[in-house]
Amino acid sequence: MTEKVAYLSSQWRDEVEKRLKSELTPEQMKHITTSVAFNYTNCPGGNAKFLYFKCEDGSVTDVLVDEGEPPQAEFVITGNYDLFAQITQGIIKSHRALMSGKLKLKGNMVKALKLASLADRLNRIMGQIPTTY
Secondary structure: OOOOOEEHHHHHHHHHHHHHHHHHOOOOOOOEEEEEEEEEOOOOOOEEEEEEEEEOEEEEEEEEEOOOOOOOOOOEEEEEEEHHHHHHHHOOOHHHHHOOOOEEEEHHHHHHHHHHHHHHHHHHHHOOEEEEE
């Protein structure tokens, strides 16, 4: 893929799902079963959006991007669109944004911090997608 796709577009979501399913093994994901919804505020165009991931036994089963309310998730993380864009690009680490209060977490903080390395792995893959933010 050489042409850029818009961040959080359906084309971007399709590429994220394809790459995560092909590049991450259940072993790399520590056979985790979890779900997380990222709620984006202050998005271009004014509408709030979400990015939702679900993993079962370490395999990515669902990747959703849409407006409105996300599906029920074990973790819900809310933050500014620009901050999430910087996290996806690897400019800022997710756990640093969480610990500094720039991201708001609903869910078990201890478990979320244990999963931070897995979130960074997802972000590294997403950050490789040619994207316009």
